[in-house]
Amino acid sequence: MAIVQWQAPREGSEIDRLRQEVDRLFNSFLPGTEPFFSRVYPALNLTEDADNFYVRAELPGVKPENLDISVVEGRLLIRGERKASTESPEANYHRREREAGFFRRTIALPARVAGDKVSASMKNGVLNVSLPKAEEAKPRKITVKAT
């Protein structure tokens, strides 16, 4: 698969407007669907609650020391390596469906996060990244005063 450097959309560029328009059009055909499958490993799920965003990925067999996670300019970057299992060279394969290799994935975060408070954990081969929302991104109740 070709590797394409992710580029921040230039503000108001023609191509960007066109892309947004196409996205909008597709989303209106398929109401309720999410943006299209990114086709980059690993697949990610993004959720939120009042205080945090959560990004989760299934990464069976990936050790924490082989993962590199960072937050840069509103994007979460996940890089890592899934090592092939080290079996004895005498072993012969009947089936080989599991893959190994490098991966790098980026996902745009919907709002600002407190970069220094981001935490990540691996449990049973599932990566869980918690991204606390920046103060200004948290929902704030505004009371309407009667005058």
Next chain:
Amino acid sequence: MKDREMELKEKKEVKKAAGEGTRPGPVFIPAVDILENANELIVLADMPGVESKNVDIDLRDNQLTITGKVDAAEGEKEVSLYKEFNWGDYFRQFTLSDVIDQGKITAKMEDGILRLTLPKVEKVKPQKIKVTAT
């Protein structure tokens, strides 16, 4: 395998009828490696999200059934913003030959990978055959 960029593969769902469970939600077919050496057969299955206590291995009439249950990783108050994969249980079946010593099968779950070791019975282990010159 070195320096290879991984490609995304969609999780394969088990067709209905094949071992339907009582739990709602999708059931996926785990990717497996099956390898054999002189003494044993090894099955490795990717089952992320499955804790060791939630793995069930059943063997009857030479049919090996692997089931793994996945508990929801998401908190109750979380709202999904973007979803590329579904959570779900795992299910896969294999037919074993008689060469496996069925009483000595062992299983281990680590980092979302199931490792099953199926030792061969004594008599089928390969024996070196000497060619004698006459």
